[in-house]
Amino acid sequence: MRVLIVDDHPSFRASARKLLESEGYEVVGEAADGAEALAAVEELHPDVVLLDIQLPDLDGCEVAARLAENEDPPRVILTSSRDAGDYGACIDKCGARGFVPKAELSGAVLTTLLG
Amino acid sequence: MTQRLLIAAWSVALAAAAASMAFVLTSNHEDDPAARAALIVGLGLVFVGCGLVAIVRRPENRTGMLMALVGFFWFLSALADANNRVVYSVGIALSLLVYGAFAHLILSFPTGRLETPRDRAIVLLTYFDVTVVQWAWMLTRQHIGSANAPCPDCPDNVFAVTREHALSSSLLTVQRGVGIALVWAALAVLYRRYRNATPAARLTLGPVVLTSAVTIVLIAVMLVLAWISESATHTINWFVLVSFATVPLAFLVGLLRTRLQRSGILRMIVESPDELSLREAELALKDALGDPTVRLAYWQDDVQGYVNVRGKPFVVPEDTPTRVTTKVDYGDKPVAALLHDRALLEDPVVLEEVIGVIRMGLEKDRGERALRATEIRSRALLEAIPDLMFRISADGRYVDYRAPNEFDLIESEVIGKTVWQRLPEDLADEFMTAGRRAIAERQVQTIEYQLGFGEGVRHYEGRIAASGDDEFVLIVRNISDRKLQEQELQASRARIVAAGDEERRRLERNLHDGAQQRLVSLSLSLRLAQTQLQKNPEMAEQLLESAREELAQALEELRELARGIHPAILTDRGLDAALEALASRAPLPVEIEQPATNLPARVEAAAYYVVSEALANVAKYAEASSVRISVAQMNGAALVEVSDDGVGGADPAGGSGLRGLADRVAALNGTLEVESEPGRGTTIRAEIPLG
Numbered sequence: 001m002r003v004l005i006v007d008d009h010p011s012f013r014a015s016a017r018k019l020l021e022s023e024g025y026e027v028v029g030e031a032a033d034g035a036e037a038l039a040a041v042e043e044l045h046p047d048v049v050l051l052d053i054q055l056p057d058l059d060g061c062e063v064a065a066r067l068a069e070n071e072d073p074p075r076v077i078l079t080s081s082r083d084a085g086d087y088g089a090c091i092d093k094c095g096a097r098g099f100v101p102k103a104e105l106s107g108a109v110l111t112t113l114l115g
Numbered sequence: 116m117t118q119r120l121l122i123a124a125w126s127v128a129l130a131a132a133a134a135s136m137a138f139v140l141t142s143n144h145e146d147d148p149a150a151r152a153a154l155i156v157g158l159g160l161v162f163v164g165c166g167l168v169a170i171v172r173r174p175e176n177r178t179g180m181l182m183a184l185v186g187f188f189w190f191l192s193a194l195a196d197a198n199n200r201v202v203y204s205v206g207i208a209l210s211l212l213v214y215g216a217f218a219h220l221i222l223s224f225p226t227g228r229l230e231t232p233r234d235r236a237i238v239l240l241t242y243f244d245v246t247v248v249q250w251a252w253m254l255t256r257q258h259i260g261s262a263n264a265p266c267p268d269c270p271d272n273v274f275a276v277t278r279e280h281a282l283s284s285s286l287l288t289v290q291r292g293v294g295i296a297l298v299w300a301a302l303a304v305l306y307r308r309y310r311n312a313t314p315a316a317r318l319t320l321g322p323v324v325l326t327s328a329v330t331i332v333l334i335a336v337m338l339v340l341a342w343i344s345e346s347a348t349h350t351i352n353w354f355v356l357v358s359f360a361t362v363p364l365a366f367l368v369g370l371l372r373t374r375l376q377r378s379g380i381l382r383m384i385v386e387s388p389d390e391l392s393l394r395e396a397e398l399a400l401k402d403a404l405g406d407p408t409v410r411l412a413y414w415q416d417d418v419q420g421y422v423n424v425r426g427k428p429f430v431v432p433e434d435t436p437t438r439v440t441t442k443v444d445y446g447d448k449p450v451a452a453l454l455h456d457r458a459l460l461e462d463p464v465v466l467e468e469v470i471g472v473i474r475m476g477l478e479k480d481r482g483e484r485a486l487r488a489t490e491i492r493s494r495a496l497l498e499a500i501p502d503l504m505f506r507i508s509a510d511g512r513y514v515d516y517r518a519p520n521e522f523d524l525i526e527s528e529v530i531g532k533t534v535w536q537r538l539p540e541d542l543a544d545e546f547m548t549a550g551r552r553a554i555a556e557r558q559v560q561t562i563e564y565q566l567g568f569g570e571g572v573r574h575y576e577g578r579i580a581a582s583g584d585d586e587f588v589l590i591v592r593n594i595s596d597r598k599l600q601e602q603e604l605q606a607s608r609a610r611i612v613a614a615g616d617e618e619r620r621r622l623e624r625n626l627h628d629g630a631q632q633r634l635v636s637l638s639l640s641l642r643l644a645q646t647q648l649q650k651n652p653e654m655a656e657q658l659l660e661s662a663r664e665e666l667a668q669a670l671e672e673l674r675e676l677a678r679g680i681h682p683a684i685l686t687d688r689g690l691d692a693a694l695e696a697l698a699s700r701a702p703l704p705v706e707i708e709q710p711a712t713n714l715p716a717r718v719e720a721a722a723y724y725v726v727s728e729a730l731a732n733v734a735k736y737a738e739a740s741s742v743r744i745s746v747a748q749m750n751g752a753a754l755v756e757v758s759d760d761g762v763g764g765a766d767p768a769g770g771s772g773l774r775g776l777a778d779r780v781a782a783l784n785g786t787l788e789v790e791s792e793p794g795r796g797t798t799i800r801a802e803i804p805l806g
Contacts (some may be wrong), residue, residue, distance in 0.1 A: 009636075011633070011636040011665075012635055012636055015640055015643070018639075019642060019643045019646075022643055022646055022647065023646070054627070081632065081635050082627075102635040102638075102639075103635050103639070104638075105639060105642075106642055
């Protein structure tokens with residue numbers, strides 16, 4: 001499963017990459033903001049995008065919504081160091097597959113959310 | 116004298132009159148008994164009667180008593196008409212006593228007292244002349260006659276012991292000579308007394324002095340004639356007696372005249388529809404009492420003394436024989452004083468009426484004074500108000516105005532103009548609506564408005580109050596300064612709130628971007644280490660090591676954040692230690708100068724943030740080599756100063772940090788100054804009141 005990690009914090013991107021790779025995921029790329037994320041999806045066509053909601057430019061939900069408009073959209077899992085409750089309904093409405101708090105991220109949780 | 120005594124005295128007088136009449140009518144040596152009886156009875160009763168009336172009127176005055184005494188002595192003289200030798204002789208011995216009493220009466224009039232030694236001497240000498248000299252003479256003459264006329268039928272004098280004709284004549288001459296001298300002395304006294312009397316006293320004195328003078332002149336004439344012609348003496352004796360009778364009547368006339376005149380005028384004053392002021396009351400009293408020297412004064416509490424009707428201080432003079440002061444009191448409080456002729460004391464009824472007039476005057480004056488005082492206070496209030504004032508009619512025309520500075524307005528551009536000519540139409544309409552409401556509801560209306568001028572907008576507050584049924588007063592106050600302060604206060608509050616919000620946002624961001632991210636990474640590292648523990652222990656160990664480092668950094672970031680929220684060191688160890696900690700973290704040498712201790716906590720906190728922000732700015736922008744901090748206490752305020760030797764040129768309004776500091780200091784009524792000439796370093800100075 002090819003994964004794109006989108007987060008503005010390098011330390012998280014590094015930790016998440018190690019964790020997912022150790023559990024059999026193939027991390028094909030990283031992006032630090034929304035624009036970078038959209039470009040990387042265009043280029044890399046990942047199966048899964050692990051997308052932080054709080055990005056410096058675009059809101060993660062908005063990025064997810066735009067990705068959903070693609071012909072063959074990647075499956076998006078939203079993540080944040082905050083609770084899902086802090087973001088209200090946007091998580092459900094933006095077309096994302098699910099939400100995982102950053103501290104609970106693991107290959108198994110990702111597999112469950114992707115179904 | 117009680118009523119019973121008066122009745123008794125009158126009864127005695129009637130009995131004496133009856134006895135006198137009996138003596139005269141049965142007399143064998145009286146030429147005209149009927150006439151003599153009528154004269155004796157009439158004259159005696161007139162004197163006694165008038166005397167008793169006078170006693171009733173003025174019990175404390177001895178005049179009445181003396182007048183009655185003259186009457187009774189007069190009755191005694193009827194004894195000389197007795198046919199019995201002894202009674203006749205006693206009658207002759209006492210027949211002249213009436214003249215002594217008469218002299219006593221007229222010389223002691225009107226007080227009833229002989230005021231001077233001279234008066235007393237005249238009266239005593241008269242008594243001596245009519246008694247002792249008379250009796251001495253009687254010792255020398257066997258046949259005396261009647262009323263200084265020859266009387267062949269008269270009884271003999273029982274007291275005669277010798278027939279020394281020469282001695283008798285000498286004594287008679289002495290008696291008459293002394294009598295004439297006394298008459299002239301008495302006349303002189305009466306004349307001088309009348310001349311010196313006040314107009315008020317003359318009212319009473321006049322008739323009595325006139326009749327008395329006529330009487331004693333006639334007596335003198337009689338005494339002189341006694342040497343020349345016995346028969347002429349006999350004739351003039353009748354005139355003396357008739358004149359004598361006029362004296363008590365004159366007394367009554369004097370009494371009634373003054374009473375009627377004074378009461379009449381006083382009643383006119385009291386019943387007048389116009390209340391008199393004290394000044395008018397004084398004039399009216401002068402008229403009423405016939406005494407131009409009457410002075411009226413009233414008591415003033417604030418000066419604790421009397422002032423006259425012109426408001427000048429009035430010192431109550433000592434009473435003199437002619438002038439006395441009557442004080443009008445209300446309870447224990449002095450109210451007024453009346454300086455007047457002593458004669459007024461003789462008539463308590465009139466005096467009461469006079470006091471009534473004074474009270475009336477006081478009432479009116481008190482009302483006027485109160486009104487005047489209110490007016491003066493109102494005017495002083497208006498003068499003291501530093502606002503523009505306009506009187507505006509209900510149809511919107513300026514009637515009058517008052518400007519604290521006379522150059523504020525030009526009269527011709529205000530009076531007679533309408534509000535629509537001087538103000539923007541909307542505002543003029545608003546004023547007139549409020550003005551009409553103020554008139555209708557009698558309630559002050561307030562309007563805040565602003566007017567544009569060349570140099571900017573000025574704010575005003577207009578207060579509108581009804582000043583009549585068809586006009587109102589508009590008081591205009593320039594509230595631009597207040598408005599400016601309000602605006603600044605509002606802006607400062609908004610900045611403080613915004614700064615608080617911003618601070619919380621910054622904290623959240625710092626937490627989110629800092630410690631929280633580290634903890635997230637830490638969590639992920641631990642999870643990875645957990646998965647690698649079995650398969651790759653080496654890697655697991657590396658992961659745990661990096662996790663430990665991550666945790667240490669997270670802790671440090673949290674500490675830093677906590678310090679930003681509130682410096683714990685300030686609370687725990689005070690401003691000195693907190694400033695030292697700031698200095699030790701600063702990237703350049705910091706010198707701290709005698710920090711003040713024992714400042715209130717909120718002042719310490721403000722001082723800490725001033726230094727903290729100033730040091731942060733120095734580190735960021737100043738390019739300085741050293742910083743000096745001083746915190747001192749002076750004139751009830753803390754003075755905080757941070758100076759650097761950097762490039763200067765800081766803009767106090769430019770950075771949010773400095774503005775936030777200024778707000779923080781202003782919230783404690785303090786001030787923040789920034790001196791930052793380019794090239795001369797920067798000094799931030801805060802003055803924060805301690806109270």
